[in-house]
Amino acid sequence: MRNGWAVAGAAAGLAMATAAVAADWTLVWGDEFERDGAPDPAKWDYEVGAVRNNEAQTYTKARSENARVENGRLVIEARREPMAKKDYTSASVITRGRAHFLHCRIEIRAKLPKGRGVWPALWTLGASRDAGGWPRCGEIDIMEMVGFDPEVIHTTVHTDRYNHRRGTQKAARFKLPGASDGFHVYAVEWYPDRLDFVVDGVRRFTFARESDDPAVWPFARPHYLLMNLAIGGAWGGLKGIDESIFPQRMEVDYVRVYSNPAVPGSGIVPPAR
Secondary structure (H helix, E strand, C coil), rough: CCCCCCCCCHHHHCEECCCCCCCCCCCEEEECCCEEEEECCCCCCCCEEEECCCEEEEECCCCCEEEHHHEEEEEEEEEEEECCCEEEEECEEEEECCEEECCCCEEEEEEEECCCCEEEEEEEEECCCCCCCCCCCCEEEEECCCCCCCEEEEEEEECCCCCCCCCCEEEEEEEEEEEECCCEEEEEEEECEEEEEEECCCEEEEEECCCCCCCCCCCCCEEEEEEHHHHHHHHHHCCCCCCCCCEEEEEEEEEEEEECCCCCEEEEEEECC
């Protein structure tokens, strides 16, 4: 999860196409968040502690103040409170070890937080233990936003060849009015030969497979899903943190994963044991 400084053109220059969920996509996994309380432990695990990017929060596990289901929505809440030598707490819920995905459509309807210092993300990481770590495992950023640049959405792909450490990541950025005031649908359609990023039914960015080299295309292996609300850090904290905005929350109405019957192995992949 990192910003996409190299962008794939402004919205007006992207040959956008309306892209509804195609008839041949079949729902195979998801969570509608219909039961109040803790996120379903059969579907969700957590990252714990200070994980990455020198962020200002510690991620907690199964703590209702930071992750809970209420009124039909998953709430991921960041709070200004000290814990484990950090000044904030938050949550990162993940499907690692529960459900992994390949060549599928991942669709998330969410409302984003707002304010300087927030850094919400909906994304995936390669799940293979022998992938060699990041960025070799591959990363698909379905949605990122940083609070100091409100209503600007980033979609980014990281691989061994294309990543932010080298300044070569493949990305797009675009304005999305009301991203923090209402719900929008963020999706990636993952094919064997490309990744299409779709927001509210409009294709915003495509990353095409240039070769079978895993350094370029590590997306022939399963990934797991992450949804988190970071505070500060290497990107979210570039212009500081407004301490007056907390608590802040990202709300998720649903997560849906679809398989493509035309693609062998598409959809949900049992985690390796």
